[in-house]
Amino acid sequence: IAGITQAPTSQILAAGRRMTLRCTQDMRHNAMYWYRQDLGLGLRLIHYSNTAGTTGKGEVPDGYSVSRANTDDFPLTLASAVPSQTSVYFCASSEGARGLQFFGPGTRLTVL
């Protein structure tokens, strides 16, 4: 039983490079989310998807894009990484918009 998996576990990236963080869940949850976690700021929602084929913007969407081609996968793309995007990124899923959110193990991203 995997639950939610994220890849890579950690990554060091040069500024200006493109990067896609992967997230896969095997619980057949409809809703998925991407958060970033920064010291002193807690978790902030970047983008979310209530169901396959739909996405929405969270609190801090600028510089990020997402797609939801199917139920299981919800990749997060940084088109041109900047140092302020250095953070720990968590993917989460829930059965519906009112369901309990389950979090993945996180990806630690450093942009130099």
Place this chain on the structure above:
Amino acid sequence: GENVEQHPSTLSVQEGDSAVIKCTYSDSASNYFPWYKQELGKGPQLIIDIRSNVGEKKDQRIAVTLNKTAKHFSLHITETQPEDSAVYFCAASIGGNEKLTFGTGTRLTIIP
């Protein structure tokens, strides 16, 4: 938008004693309040939640109370144990949880 404040930022408690973490929220329309526990190197894990139609909810040693008039809610952990040491986050949302707003976290340390 919603703003959630969490206090204290750090808390040390003798093993066996109780710990209380408090959060306040700004949007009176918020009606879902989950609490998450995050252990080092892991993603947040939901430990208890409460909806606005109840004032208190208990699950073994953990309880959450909600005061909608004052717009604050609290996490209570009784008979604390070393494995309770972690960072705890409160959150609030309106309607469902597609847009959770998190507090900044409390690092709880249980002193053996």
